[in-house]
Amino acid sequence: MSKLFRAVIMGPPGSGKGTISERIAHSFGLKHISSGDFVRENISANTEAGVLAKTYIKKGLLVPDHVMTRLLLPRLEEMTKYSWLLDGFPRTLAQADALNSICDLDVVINLNIPLETLKERLRHRWTHPSSGRVYNMYFNPPRIQGLDDITGEQLIQQEDDRPEALVARLRHYKDIAKPVIDLYKAKSILYTFSDTETDRIWPNISTLLSTKIPIGQSDARCASTH
Ligand SMILES: Nc1ncnc2c1ncn2[C@H]1C[C@H](O)[C@@H](COP(=O)(O)OP(=O)(O)OP(=O)(O)O)O1
Numbered sequence: 712m713s714k715l716f717r718a719v720i721m722g723p724p725g726s727g728k729g730t731i732s733e734r735i736a737h738s739f740g741l742k743h744i745s746s747g748d749f750v751r752e753n754i755s756a757n758t759e760a761g762v763l764a765k766t767y768i769k770k771g772l773l774v775p776d777h778v779m780t781r782l783l784l785p786r787l788e789e790m791t792k793y794s795w796l797l798d799g800f801p802r803t804l805a806q807a808d809a810l811n812s813i814c815d816l817d818v819v820i821n822l823n824i825p826l827e828t829l830k831e832r833l834r835h836r837w838t839h840p841s842s843g844r845v846y847n848m849y850f851n852p853p854r855i856q857g858l859d860d861i862t863g864e865q866l867i868q869q870e871d872d873r874p875e876a877l878v879a880r881l882r883h884y885k886d887i888a889k890p891v892i893d894l895y896k897a898k899s900i901l902y903t904f905s906d907t908e909t910d911r912i913w914p915n916i917s918t919l920l921s922t923k924i925p926i927g928q929s930d931a932r933c934a935s936t937h
């Protein structure tokens with residue numbers, strides 16, 4: 712069997728991880744695993760880890776590393792037959808070390824987007840809370856204003872997407888992401904993309920992945936998990 716492909720996408724809030732992950736899953740047939748979606752699923756299903764995670768998220772905190780790894784690693788271990796792309800995990804060095812203990816990553820995509828662009832995007836981000844689907848009033852508006860395309864349910868603007876909250880979130884992101892970025896740089900698997908537009912970054916990511924993903928791995932049947 713040919714080698715499976717393992718990738719991570721990193722970037723600050725609003726950098727386009729979710730948007731680009733969907734494109735990668737669609738174009739290259741990787742399974743898209745979003746840690747945020749997975750946490751939300753566990754909260755909805757009232758699993759033990761989900762109940763615990765909720766207590767942190769309600770306070771605007773990250774879920775502790777041991778809870779996140781207990782949630783995510785078994786899920787990844789179930790996916791040994793698939794190529795996958797991980798979005799939102801690892802966020803800390805402890806999570807990166809835990810991931811490293813179960814697999815070797817091929818590529819880490821690092822999105823480097825200017826602060827002003829992030830603020831502008833998140834000001835116009837609308838979220839479908841139960842699925843985590845996101846829209847932007849200008850970039851990818853919902854078909855009917857204020858409603859989710861799939862369920863027709865109401866969209867919301869998340870409190871922490873407000874510009875005032877974003878600066879603190881971004882500072883926090885930079886502090887915890889730096890050692891993770893340094894680790895992947897040292898392993899020579901880090902690929903950084905800097906621009907203000909997803910549509911300008913996407914062709915470069917697509918070219919990179921075309922050279923990295925073994926032939927026969929692009930299987931649209933393995934597309935996104937949601
Ligand atoms: N790797 C992780 N470590 C700790 N907590 C996490 C992790 N991934 C997700 N969570 C928790 C905390 C987040 O606020 C919540 C939702 O995650 P996510 O959907 O990635 O939204 P987010 O609003 O933090 O990120 P973004 O704005 O970058 O999309 O789940």
Ligand SMILES: Nc1nc2c(ncn2[C@@H]2O[C@H](COP(=O)(O)OP(=O)(O)O)[C@@H](O)[C@H]2O)c(=O)[nH]1
Binds near residue numbers: 722835845
């Ligand atoms: N204007 C604009 N909005 C974008 C672009 N790329 C993504 N978005 C929107 O910006 C917001 C943040 O993107 P998202 O994929 O959720 O980023 P994440 O927080 O890193 O997962 C969403 O509302 C997207 O629809 C872009 O190139 N231009």
